[in-house]
Amino acid sequence: MLELAVLGLLKEEPLHGYELRKRLRDYLGLFASVSFGSLYPALARLEASGAVHAIEVHRSTAGYPMTGSLSGERTAFHRSRADANRRSRSRRVYSITEHGQQLFEDLLSGTSNENDDERSFALRWTFARHLRPQARIRLLERRKAQLRQRLVEVNAAAASNDSLDSYSMSLVEHATESTKRDISWLDKLIDAEQIAAHAASRPQEGARSARDVAHPKQHGNAR
Amino acid sequence: MLELAVLGLLKEEPLHGYELRKRLRDYLGLFASVSFGSLYPALARLEASGAVHAIEVHRSTAGYPMTGSLSGERTAFHRSRADANRRSRSRRVYSITEHGQQLFEDLLSGTSNENDDERSFALRWTFARHLRPQARIRLLERRKAQLRQRLVEVNAAAASNDSLDSYSMSLVEHATESTKRDISWLDKLIDAEQIAAHAASRPQEGARSARDVAHPKQHGNAR
DNA sequence: ACATCACTATATCGGAGCGATATATCGCCA
DNA sequence: TGGCGATATATCGCTCCGATATAGTGATGT
Numbered sequence: 001m002l003e004l005a006v007l008g009l010l011k012e013e014p015l016h017g018y019e020l021r022k023r024l025r026d027y028l029g030l031f032a033s034v035s036f037g038s039l040y041p042a043l044a045r046l047e048a049s050g051a052v053h054a055i056e057v058h059r060s061t062a063g064y065p066m067t068g069s070l071s072g073e074r075t076a077f078h079r080s081r082a083d084a085n086r087r088s089r090s091r092r093v094y095s096i097t098e099h100g101q102q103l104f105e106d107l108l109s110g111t112s113n114e115n116d117d118e119r120s121f122a123l124r125w126t127f128a129r130h131l132r133p134q135a136r137i138r139l140l141e142r143r144k145a146q147l148r149q150r151l152v153e154v155n156a157a158a159a160s161n162d163s164l165d166s167y168s169m170s171l172v173e174h175a176t177e178s179t180k181r182d183i184s185w186l187d188k189l190i191d192a193e194q195i196a197a198h199a200a201s202r203p204q205e206g207a208r209s210a211r212d213v214a215h216p217k218q219h220g221n222a223r
Numbered sequence: 224m225l226e227l228a229v230l231g232l233l234k235e236e237p238l239h240g241y242e243l244r245k246r247l248r249d250y251l252g253l254f255a256s257v258s259f260g261s262l263y264p265a266l267a268r269l270e271a272s273g274a275v276h277a278i279e280v281h282r283s284t285a286g287y288p289m290t291g292s293l294s295g296e297r298t299a300f301h302r303s304r305a306d307a308n309r310r311s312r313s314r315r316v317y318s319i320t321e322h323g324q325q326l327f328e329d330l331l332s333g334t335s336n337e338n339d340d341e342r343s344f345a346l347r348w349t350f351a352r353h354l355r356p357q358a359r360i361r362l363l364e365r366r367k368a369q370l371r372q373r374l375v376e377v378n379a380a381a382a383s384n385d386s387l388d389s390y391s392m393s394l395v396e397h398a399t400e401s402t403k404r405d406i407s408w409l410d411k412l413i414d415a416e417q418i419a420a421h422a423a424s425r426p427q428e429g430a431r432s433a434r435d436v437a438h439p440k441q442h443g444n445a446r
Numbered sequence: 447a448c449a450t451c452a453c454t455a456t457a458t459c460g461g462a463g464c465g466a467t468a469t470a471t472c473g474c475c476a
Numbered sequence: 477t478g479g480c481g482a483t484a485t486a487t488c489g490c491t492c493c494g495a496t497a498t499a500g501t502g503a504t505g506t
Contacts, residue, residue: 002463018484026380031394038463040486045462090471091484122398128390157249167351171254174408175345178401185397225492241455261492263457268491313500314455 001120002034002042003051007096007104008127010052016091017043031122043094051100058090109135116146133197137190144186147179154179224343225257225265226274230319230327231350233275239314240266254345266317274323281313332358339369356420360413367409370402377402 009015009023017039024034046052096104108127110116121143128136158164158172232238232246240262247257269275319327331350333339344366351359381387381395 016484017486027384035464035466036484036486037465037488041462122394125394126391129388161250165352168349170412171345171348174405178404181401181404182397189393239455240457258493258495259455259457260459260494264491 001107001123002038003046004104004107004127005034005123006039006042006046006094007051007100007107008123008130010094010096010100011104011130014093014095016057016093018091020094028123028126031119031126043092046100047094049099049103051097051103052094053097054092054094056090057093105130110139110142116142133193133200137193137197140186140190140193144183144190147183147186151176151179151183224330224346225261226269227327227330227350228257228346229262229265229269229317230274230323230330231353233317233319233323234327234353237316237318239280239316241314243317251346251349254342254349266315269323270317272322272326274320274326275317276320277315277317279313280316328353333362333365339365344369356416356423360416360420363409363413363416367406367413370406370409374399374402374406 005024005028006020009020009027015023017036020043021034021036021039024039043052043054047054108124108130110124121139124139128139131139154172154176158169164172228247228251229243232243232250238246240259243266244257244259244262247262266275266277270277331347331353333347344362347362351362354362377395377399381392387395
């Protein structure tokens with residue numbers, strides 16, 4: 001689900017491949033470290049399917065880098081980074097399209113394509129602010145059900161298998177404990193989300209901004 | 224590193240592809256669930272490189288299934304399983320070769336091919352009984368260094384990045400905590416291994432079987 | 447008697463991702 | 477001037493996965 005990560009970053013601002021990879025590494029590094037051998041084909045796929053749109057930005061060397069006309073740069077947004085005026089060869093700057101927005105929401109809610117593993121969940125949760133509260137809770141519940149299922153399977157396999165040596169056993173025990181902790185963590189998050197959803201559904205108390213808490217149409221001030 | 228898992232299972236007894244996959248799923252299911260689309264090409268690679276040797280075993284239907292002459296079956300070994308006399312179509316039974324034994328040890332000790340991730344370590348630890356005590360400790364220490372490195376990187380990334388929302392932050396916090404627990408677990412294992420190695424190096428007290436604790440040349444009674 | 451189902455068993459296909467590598471350009475510094 | 481490191485895009489070979497094809501087998505059902 002590299003597409004999801006790419007669309008999630010392009011949703012905030014247009015970016016070219018090299019910068020995308022840096023952000024993938026730095027911001028989502030834990031869950032989506034990616035190589036160019038994956039990124040460029042993924043961008044080509046997204047472009048072919050019409051989810052993103054690329055414009056060629058030639059180097060300007062002098063003055064301002066606003067060469068990318070079509071909302072190309074959103075200048076002085078991440079100027080804290082060292083790449084302030086480093087403009088070198090021509091770049092392909094990708095923007096997300098309407099269709100891409102739709103694809104992003106589909107991938108994020110996970111209604112299609114049940115390819116769920118550890119990283120897939122972590123990536124979705126990173127973009128949880130783009131989900132409705134209800135969908136957020138569904139995501140957490142799905143993940144929890146997965147982990148519980150895995151617990152059952154591991155315990156069953158370990159019980160029916162008496163030929164485990166001490167090394168395998170230590171591995172199984174540690175994995176079981178870790179999974180239980182993950183489930184507890186999910187429970188905590190689910191509680192917090194339910195409280196938030198509950199508070200949002202009665203606007204008479206604490207009435208301010210009960211509606212704009214990550215409604216899917218809310219984009220722009222993504223922080 | 225599917226090869227490592229396959230060789231580790233074939234080290235115990237010759238198996239055909241379908242049974243290999245079952246054991247990969249049941250015994251090492253947590254860390255190496257594998258599909259036929261991976262397994263059969265991997266077996267073909269191992270066969271091409273001379274690490275395993277395949278013999279065609281045709282069905283016999285009547286009497287004993289000892290058709291696979293060359294140490295083919297090791298009859299009545301896992302008869303507790305339901306596939307006792309289920310002999311159907313012809314199978315390709317794979318055995319590990321001398322070269323395969325060497326390859327297994329190389330992959331297991333990890334001197335070549337530093338492709339270390341979560342599952343890679345878990346898989347190696349599953350076969351830790353085939354390592355010398357010294358190599359076991361090295362494996363644990365390498366894994367620990369990896370996790371510590373990741374902790375540092377994640378903290379640095381999170382500190383330099385002020386645009387993390389609460390969802391990403393909860394993810395980072397949970398991952399940090401989990402990693403710390405993993406490190407503690409590794410510390411525990413390292414301590415235990417060092418005590419065992421220490422005890423094994425002075426055979427004058429508790430002298431029984433200090434030498435046969437998983438020496439690399441000890442094969443045969445692999446359980 | 448025959449159909450159907452579930453299991454055993456091997457194999458291949460397309461696609462995704464990775465690591466390595468190739469090819470440029472640019473700024474900097476010795 | 478020449479090398480080095482960062483920026484930037486792209487491709488190659490490989491591994492792995494999920495899906496699918498093919499086929500033999502025993503049990504179950506009608």
